[in-house]
Amino acid sequence: MVASLAVEARDVRKCFGPVTALDGLSLTVTAGEIYGLLGPNGSGKTTFIRILAGLVRPDGGTISVFGSSPRAVVATGGVGYMTQAPALYGELSIDENLTFFATLEGVTDPAPKIEDALRRVGLLDRRRSVVSTLSGGMRTRASLAATLLHAPRLLLLDEPTVGVDPAQRRDFWEHFRALAQSGVTLLVSSHVMDEASRCDRLGLIRSGRVLAEGSARELIARAGTADLESAFLALSEAPA
Amino acid sequence: MNPKRAGAVARRIVLQFRRDRRSLGLLFIAPILVLTLVGQLWGSSTTTKVRVIAAGDVDPQLYEALRGTNIELQAMERPAALEEVKAGRADAMIEFSETGATVTVEGSDPTRTSSFVGQVDAALTELIIGSPLRSAVTVKYLYGGPDYTLLDYLAPVLIGFFAYFFIFLLSCVSFLRERTSGTLERLLASPLRRGELIVGYLGGFGIFALLQALVILAFTVFVLKVQYRGNLATIFIVEAALVVGAVSLGLAISAFARNELQAVQFIPLVILPQAFLSGLLVPVDQLNEWLRPISTVLPLTYATEALRAVMVKGYALTDPLIVRDVGILAAFAVLMAIAAVLSIRREVA
Numbered sequence: 001m002v003a004s005l006a007v008e009a010r011d012v013r014k015c016f017g018p019v020t021a022l023d024g025l026s027l028t029v030t031a032g033e034i035y036g037l038l039g040p041n042g043s044g045k046t047t048f049i050r051i052l053a054g055l056v057r058p059d060g061g062t063i064s065v066f067g068s069s070p071r072a073v074v075a076t077g078g079v080g081y082m083t084q085a086p087a088l089y090g091e092l093s094i095d096e097n098l099t100f101f102a103t104l105e106g107v108t109d110p111a112p113k114i115e116d117a118l119r120r121v122g123l124l125d126r127r128r129s130v131v132s133t134l135s136g137g138m139r140t141r142a143s144l145a146a147t148l149l150h151a152p153r154l155l156l157l158d159e160p161t162v163g164v165d166p167a168q169r170r171d172f173w174e175h176f177r178a179l180a181q182s183g184v185t186l187l188v189s190s191h192v193m194d195e196a197s198r199c200d201r202l203g204l205i206r207s208g209r210v211l212a213e214g215s216a217r218e219l220i221a222r223a224g225t226a227d228l229e230s231a232f233l234a235l236s237e238a239p240a
Numbered sequence: 241m242n243p244k245r246a247g248a249v250a251r252r253i254v255l256q257f258r259r260d261r262r263s264l265g266l267l268f269i270a271p272i273l274v275l276t277l278v279g280q281l282w283g284s285s286t287t288t289k290v291r292v293i294a295a296g297d298v299d300p301q302l303y304e305a306l307r308g309t310n311i312e313l314q315a316m317e318r319p320a321a322l323e324e325v326k327a328g329r330a331d332a333m334i335e336f337s338e339t340g341a342t343v344t345v346e347g348s349d350p351t352r353t354s355s356f357v358g359q360v361d362a363a364l365t366e367l368i369i370g371s372p373l374r375s376a377v378t379v380k381y382l383y384g385g386p387d388y389t390l391l392d393y394l395a396p397v398l399i400g401f402f403a404y405f406f407i408f409l410l411s412c413v414s415f416l417r418e419r420t421s422g423t424l425e426r427l428l429a430s431p432l433r434r435g436e437l438i439v440g441y442l443g444g445f446g447i448f449a450l451l452q453a454l455v456i457l458a459f460t461v462f463v464l465k466v467q468y469r470g471n472l473a474t475i476f477i478v479e480a481a482l483v484v485g486a487v488s489l490g491l492a493i494s495a496f497a498r499n500e501l502q503a504v505q506f507i508p509l510v511i512l513p514q515a516f517l518s519g520l521l522v523p524v525d526q527l528n529e530w531l532r533p534i535s536t537v538l539p540l541t542y543a544t545e546a547l548r549a550v551m552v553k554g555y556a557l558t559d560p561l562i563v564r565d566v567g568i569l570a571a572f573a574v575l576m577a578i579a580a581v582l583s584i585r586r587e588v589a
Contacts, residue, residue, distance in 0.1 A: 053428075053429035074429055075431050083426055086422075087425065087426035088423070089423060091256040092252065101426075103245065103247075104427065104432045105430055105431060106245075
């Protein structure tokens with residue numbers, strides 16, 4: 001049986017003026033997996049995520065999310081997007097932020113869902129704190145909670161663990177795994193190898209195209225290196 | 241259009257304001273401070289004394305003729321008198337001759353000069369003909385009155401201008417922050433539509449804009465005791481149409497700025513021309529030919545016209561002029577709101 005596809009990108013191209021962000025990127029993400037988008041800064045990870053979030057229209061190629069256009073899926077609350085910098089309102093409390101996003105996403109009976117999301121990210125006791133008074137790590141966790149409220153089928157996480165301490169990072173990943181097991185598809189961008197090894201599959205991206213795709217073990221085997229970091233370097237330096 | 245989502249945006253803005261004391265201060269305290277100052281400057285009809293020095297001897301009758309004017313006369317030798325005028329300690333020097341008198345004025349402030357030259361002229365004429373001048377003209381006021389101060393004339397315009405200025409600045413900077421902080425990106429990746437976002441902003445800021453308009457109006461009428469004829473509710477409706485347009489304009493303009501500093505840089509471009517060309521300082525029909533078309537596209541022009549008509553002349557809301565002006569202000573608000581919606585582009589990185 002063929003697992004259903006969450007994301008199918010074929011030859012996606014996007015230029016911002018003279019800068020080519022995506023140069024024929026193709027990849028597929030299977031529903032229910034954690035897909036790691038791995039690549040250096042400026043490789044096109046964020047642009048690709050923004051296309052999936054319906055924020056950017058590609059110049060060429062085809063892209064579908066659960067068989068529809070990204071914007072159509074976003075409009076029905078099918079996508080959760082956690083931006084690189086926590087997108088929360090500093091003057092509002094965590095609770096007020098989450099209530100606001102829950103209303104936008106059309107969440108019915110939000111109170112228990114907000115409570116559940118806050119418990120998952122360990123912020124239940126800080127729910128009345130004003131966001132501008134929180135540490136960077138706490139803001140990131142609150143931002144993740146805001147992304148989970150409407151139970152999206154596809155979660156787009158743009159470098160989700162920046163500024164999060166190691167213990168919390170471990171908890172994040174346990175949580176990501178639990179979400180994937182409940183059927184949510186996760187697309188995580190990162191340049192941290194330790195995180196990448198926790199993904200089911202990885203796409204190595206450089207200069208707006210996928211250099212190699214596979215599980216961490218497959219990529220290591222293909223490159224013939226000892227670990228993922230060396231594999232990444234070897235594969236990205238090899239001629240295309 | 242989902243009213244729930246637009247409502248959530250409006251509610252969020254109100255919540256944000258609650259914790260933003262500085263913005264609340266800008267909205268409600270700043271206009272009152274400025275209006276208090278303006279009231280002090282223009283609200284009294286007392287005139288300043290004009291000091292005139294006669295070079296050489298003075299006919300004692302001249303002192304008599306100048307009584308009751310605000311001219312204070314003093315005699316002095318010519319070089320000393322000239323020195324006083326040059327130094328700005330006196331406004332003018334009079335020299336008498338066989339044929340009449342020469343008045344040498346300091347002259348750097350044209351309004352001050354023209355106000356006392358007339359009085360000096362009248363006093364000297366009295367002296368020459370040897371009897372007090374009695375005017376044959378009786379002045380009747382259609383609007384205003386002899387006790388109308390400059391403040392009474394300018395207040396209608398200032399009410400509009402301050403309400404317009406502060407709310408424009410605040411909505412522009414707030415929406416800019418939404419654009420630059422990454423929250424707009426987050427909102428656009430949700431089911432929220434661009435129109436709902438703008439309607440929500442208009443709702444949230446509209447509440448504060450109207451409250452501010454109310455505070456400014458109440459302060460002007462009840463504390464500064466500015467004279468007005470028309471209905472207070474009519475004044476408020478004109479103001480309301482103006483400030484909602486100011487919110488929309490702020491939202492649309494914020495698309496052209498990348499940071500708060502750039503937003504502030506729009507003040508001389510967007511706000512000052514309106515101050516000069518809307519009839520606030522110079523009546524529109526006295527503007528240069530080529531400036532008049534510009535004034536016709538400025539919302540403040542219509543607000544100024546309508547507010548003056550209501551406050552000074554007592555026009556009613558149903559008067560065709562007021563209906564037209566409020567209509568134009570409302571159309572401007574809608575147009576700018578559409579521009580604001582179009583200014584939200586998903587593409588921009």
